[in-house]
Amino acid sequence: MGASFVPITVFTVLWGIVGIVCPFFAPKGPNRGIIQVVLILTAATCWLFWLCAYMAQMNPLIGPRLNNETLIWMSRTWGNKMTQG
Amino acid sequence: MGSLFRSEEMTLCQLFLQSEAAYACVSELGELGLVQFRDLNPDVNAFQRKFVNEVRRCDEMERKLRYLEKEIRRDGIPMLEIPGECPEAPQPREMIDLEATFEKLENELREVNQNAEALKRNYLELTELKHILRKTQVFFDEMADPSREEEQVTLLGEEGLMAGGQALKLGFVAGVILRERIPAFERMLWRACRGNVFLRQAEIDTPLEDPSSSDQVYKSVFIIFFQGDQLKTRVKKICEGFRATLYPCPEAPADRREMAMGVMTRIEDLNTVLGQTQDHRHRVLVAAAKNIKNWFVKVRKIKAIYHTLNLFNLDVTQKCLIAECWVPALDMETIQLALRRGTERSGSSVPPILNRMETLEDPPTYNRTNKFTAAFQHLIYAYGVATYREVNPAPYTIITFPFLFAVMFGDLGHGALMAAFGFWMCYKEKPLQAKKIDSEIWTIFFGGRYIILLMGLFSMYTGLIYNDIFSKSLNIFGSSWRNNYNQSTLMSNKLLQLNPDSEDYIQTPYPFGIDPVWQLAEANKIIFMNAYKMKISIIIGVFHMLFGVCMSLWNHIYFKRRISIYVEFLPQILFLLLLFFYMVLLMFIKWTTYGSTPPYYGSDDINIVKTSAYCAPSILITFINMMLFKTDPPRPPCDDVMYAGQMGIQKFFVIFALLCVPVMLFGKPYFVMKEQKERARQGHQPVEGAAENGNAGGAAPPAPHHDEDITEVFIHQAIHTIEYVLGSVSHTASYLRLWALSLAHAQLAEVAWNMLLRKGLMSTDFQGGIFLYVVFAGWAAISVSILVLMEGLSAFLHTLRLHWVEFQSKFYAGEGYLFQPFSFEVILDSAGTTEE
Numbered sequence: 031m032g033a034s035f036v037p038i039t040v041f042t043v044l045w046g047i048v049g050i051v052c053p054f055f056a057p058k059g060p061n062r063g064i065i066q067v068v069l070i071l072t073a074a075t076c077w078l079f080w081l082c083a084y085m086a087q088m089n090p091l092i093g094p095r096l097n098n099e100t101l102i103w104m105s106r107t108w109g110n111k112m113t114q115g
Numbered sequence: 116m117g118s119l120f121r122s123e124e125m126t127l128c129q130l131f132l133q134s135e136a137a138y139a140c141v142s143e144l145g146e147l148g149l150v151q152f153r154d155l156n157p158d159v160n161a162f163q164r165k166f167v168n169e170v171r172r173c174d175e176m177e178r179k180l181r182y183l184e185k186e187i188r189r190d191g192i193p194m195l196e197i198p199g200e201c202p203e204a205p206q207p208r209e210m211i212d213l214e215a216t217f218e219k220l221e222n223e224l225r226e227v228n229q230n231a232e233a234l235k236r237n238y239l240e241l242t243e244l245k246h247i248l249r250k251t252q253v254f255f256d257e258m259a260d261p262s263r264e265e266e267q268v269t270l271l272g273e274e275g276l277m278a279g280g281q282a283l284k285l286g287f288v289a290g291v292i293l294r295e296r297i298p299a300f301e302r303m304l305w306r307a308c309r310g311n312v313f314l315r316q317a318e319i320d321t322p323l324e325d326p327s328s329s330d331q332v333y334k335s336v337f338i339i340f341f342q343g344d345q346l347k348t349r350v351k352k353i354c355e356g357f358r359a360t361l362y363p364c365p366e367a368p369a370d371r372r373e374m375a376m377g378v379m380t381r382i383e384d385l386n387t388v389l390g391q392t393q394d395h396r397h398r399v400l401v402a403a404a405k406n407i408k409n410w411f412v413k414v415r416k417i418k419a420i421y422h423t424l425n426l427f428n429l430d431v432t433q434k435c436l437i438a439e440c441w442v443p444a445l446d447m448e449t450i451q452l453a454l455r456r457g458t459e460r461s462g463s464s465v466p467p468i469l470n471r472m473e474t475l476e477d478p479p480t481y482n483r484t485n486k487f488t489a490a491f492q493h494l495i496y497a498y499g500v501a502t503y504r505e506v507n508p509a510p511y512t513i514i515t516f517p518f519l520f521a522v523m524f525g526d527l528g529h530g531a532l533m534a535a536f537g538f539w540m541c542y543k544e545k546p547l548q549a550k551k552i553d554s555e556i557w558t559i560f561f562g563g564r565y566i567i568l569l570m571g572l573f574s575m576y577t578g579l580i581y582n583d584i585f586s587k588s589l590n591i592f593g594s595s596w597r598n599n600y601n602q603s604t605l606m607s608n609k610l611l612q613l614n615p616d617s618e619d620y621i622q623t624p625y626p627f628g629i630d631p632v633w634q635l636a637e638a639n640k641i642i643f644m645n646a647y648k649m650k651i652s653i654i655i656g657v658f659h660m661l662f663g664v665c666m667s668l669w670n671h672i673y674f675k676r677r678i679s680i681y682v683e684f685l686p687q688i689l690f691l692l693l694l695f696f697y698m699v700l701l702m703f704i705k706w707t708t709y710g711s712t713p714p715y716y717g718s719d720d721i722n723i724v725k726t727s728a729y730c731a732p733s734i735l736i737t738f739i740n741m742m743l744f745k746t747d748p749p750r751p752p753c754d755d756v757m758y759a760g761q762m763g764i765q766k767f768f769v770i771f772a773l774l775c776v777p778v779m780l781f782g783k784p785y786f787v788m789k790e791q792k793e794r795a796r797q798g799h800q801p802v803e804g805a806a807e808n809g810n811a812g813g814a815a816p817p818a819p820h821h822d823e824d825i826t827e828v829f830i831h832q833a834i835h836t837i838e839y840v841l842g843s844v845s846h847t848a849s850y851l852r853l854w855a856l857s858l859a860h861a862q863l864a865e866v867a868w869n870m871l872l873r874k875g876l877m878s879t880d881f882q883g884g885i886f887l888y889v890v891f892a893g894w895a896a897i898s899v900s901i902l903v904l905m906e907g908l909s910a911f912l913h914t915l916r917l918h919w920v921e922f923q924s925k926f927y928a929g930e931g932y933l934f935q936p937f938s939f940e941v942i943l944d945s946a947g948t949t950e951e
Contacts, residue, residue: 033623033624034623034624034626036626037626037627040626041626041627060118060483061118061485062118063118063119063120063510064118064119064488064510064513067510067511067513067514068510068513068514071511071513071514071515071518072514075514075515075518076518076576078654078655078658079518079522079576079577079580079651079655080580080627080628082647082650082651082654083580083581083628083629083647083651084624084626085703085706085707086646086647086650086651086706087595087624087625087629087630088624088706088707088710089615089706089707089708089709089710089711089728090615090620090624090643090710090728091615091709091710091728091731092612092615092639092642092643092728093596093612093613093614093615093619093620094596094612094613094632094633094635094636094638094639094640094643095610095611095612095613095636095638095639096610096611096612096613096632096635096636096638097609097610097635097637097638098605098606098608098609098610098611100635101598101600101605101611102598102605104594104596104597104598104632104635105598108590108593108594108597108598110597110598110599112598112600112601112602112605113599113601113602114601114602
C-alpha cells in the first residue's frame, strides 16, 4: 500500500493544529464561537480534501498516457536518464 | 450566548411613557435601534392618529427641503456632508424654528426665481429685437440699392408699381421664429397668401436662452413683405400660429438706428440687474447648501419619531402613552439606560416603566451580525428567515460556502485573481464605503466582499490540490512518475502509457494534491480526473448532508422534542449512514485495497492479482447491486467481494435502512395519537413531549395543547418522509454538480490556454513578442470575463443551491419573521437611497 508516513503526518498535524488546537486560543469575546467554528470547519474541509486527493493516488489503477516528446522532456528535466537501445 | 448560532431571545415589553417625556425617550431609542414597536391602533387609519398634524408638518418641511435641494443641484453647488456625528433629533420646540427657516428660504428663493424669470424674458425680447434690427438693416439696405430698384421695376412692370392708380405701398412685419419651424412656416405662408408675400430670413448665430425652461434654442429672424391689410391680418395670424414673436420695426432708417441704440442701453442695464439677481440667488443657495444635509437628517428624525408615537396607545388619563415592543432580552439594561437619558433630557420627573409581558406569539428572529457575518446571514435570509430560536446555518456557511464553491472553481490562478479583488475591497473598505458608488452590481460585489475573499482563498487551496493554475501544473515536490522507456521505443511510438504496476510509479503518491504528470497526460487525464472528482463530490456531499441532519438533532434537543429524536432524527441519520455513508466507505476501501504490490510487478500469483487494478470493482455497480440484492457473474480469478462478509453486511444494511422508512412514516403520528389518548384519559393535563410548535425553549409557557387533527399529522409526516427518502437519493446525485462544474472549468481554462496563449508563446523571434502582447491581452480578457466572472457566478449559484436545498432541507424550517427595530440609522439610509 503506497502510503508514505511523512506527508500524512505533516498534513494531518498541520490541519490538526488549525482545527483542534487553535480553537482553544480563539480570542475571548462575543465572536469566539464563530471563530472556533470557522477554524474547525476550515481544518476539516481542507484536510478531507487533501486526504481524498492523496488516497486517490495511493494505488493508481491506470497510468498517464503521454506523448513521446513529453516523455523525453520528463526524462531530461525530472532527472531520470533515458536508457539507450 | 448572543452569537450567531441561534437568533436572540426576545421579550415582549410594555412601555409606559409620560406624555412630555415620550418624544425624548423615543428619540433615544431610535438612536439605539434595538426596539421594534408594535402597532397598537391597527384599526385607526393614518389620518385619525394623534400626531398626524406633526407628521404632516414634517412632510411639508421635507418638501421644502427637496425643493431647495433641487435648486442647489441645478446650480451645481456642492452640498457639504455632515461633519462628524449625525445631529440628534431636535426638540419639538425647535421644529417651529426649522419651519420658519425653511419657509423664509423657500419664499426668498421663489421670489428670486420669479424675478429672474421675468428679467430673462425681458432680456430675451430685447436681444431678439436687437437681432431683428441688425438683420433687417441688411434687407433694407438691399432694397435701397438703386440697381435693385430697377430690377424691381422691370420685374413688376410699371403698372405693377402703380396698382390701382396709387403708388404701391408694401407693408412688412418682422419677427423671430424657432429655426426648425422655418420650412413649414414658409410653405404655409406661400399657400395661404397664394405667393403674394415675400419672405426673407436670416439665422441668428448665437443660441438664445428660453427663460421658462432655460434651454438653449436657435432662432431665425424673418421679415415678410406684403401688400394690403387683408394680407397683413393673414400673415399675422400665421405668425401667431407658428409662435413667432413679432416686433415693431420702424420704417425709417433713422428711427431704426435710434431704436437700436435704445435697445443696446437697455440690454446693458438689464445685464447688470440680472447679474445681481443671480449673485443673490447663489448666495442664498450656498448658505443653504452648508446645512441642507443636516436639516434633512433632523426633519427625517422628527418625522420618524412622530410616526412611532402614532403607534402608541393613549392612556385614559391622557397623561401617559403606552407602547408594546419586542426587545432582545440581553439588551434590557441598555434600553433602560436610554429611557432614563430621555427622561432626563425632557426634564420630566416620572421615570418611564418597562414591563415584561407574557405572550404566546412567536417573537421575531434577530441575529446580531457584524460586517463579516452579515453577508453570510443575508445568503440564508434570502432563502427564508429562521424560525425563532432555530439553529442558524449562517456560521457554518461561512466556511462550507466558500469551500463548496472552491471545489467547483479550483484553480490557483483564477482563485488568486478573485482573492486579490476581494482583498482589495476589504482593505479599502472605508474609502470605498465613503464613496457611495451608486451602481447595483458594485453594491452586490461590495456587500459580498468577505465572501469573495474567502471564495478566492479557498479556490487557491483547491487549485493547489487539483494542481491547476491556468490549466498548468506546479511540480513542487517532484512527480511520482518516471519514464523508463528506452530511446528506440520513444522514437517509434507516438503515445506511450506509464504502468503503475511497475517501476514507472515510485509507489508513494505526490504528497500534496494531484501529481503534475496528469496535466501532461492529454490522452487520459480526463478519465483519471473524472474518477477522482466524482468520488470526492459524493464524499463531500454525504458529509455535508450528514452535518445537516445532525443540525436537526440540535433543534430537537433545544425545543425538547424528545420523540422527534427517536422517530425522526435517528431513522434519518441511520438511513443516510447505512446507504450513502457506506458507499463513501466503499470508495476508501477501493482506494486502499486495489493496486500494485511493490516487489511483485506484473505477477501472475493469484493472491496478488486479486488485489490488482484488474480486479478493482466499480463502486457504482456495487452500490446498485447492493440495493437490488443482486450479484454480478464472477470474474475469475477475482473475488466477488471487496472484503469478507460483504454480502451479508450489505443485505443487513439495506434491510435496516428500509426499516427506518416506516419508523419515519408512522412513528410520529403514533406517538401523537397515544399522547392524545393519554390526555383524554387524564383530563387536560399538559404532557411533556411532542409539542410540535415548541415555543421559545421553555421561556414562555407551553403552547396550549389543542388536539391536532391526526390525519393532518399523518399527511404531513408522509410528505416529510417521502421528501427525505427520495431526497437522499436525488441530493446525493445532485452533489455531482461539484464534479461537473469543476470539469467544465478546467476544460475551459485549458481551451483558453491552448487556443490563445500557447499560440502566442510558440514563435521565438521578436515578432513573436509583439504577437504575444496581443494574444496575452485576449487571453487575459477571456480569463477574467469568462473564467473568473461567469464561471464564478455559475459556481456561486450552484453553491447557493447546494446550501439551500441539499443542506438546509435537512433541518431548517425558515418560517420566522425578521426583527425590524426602530432605528434612525436604517431610516436615514433608506431615505437616502430612495431619493437618489
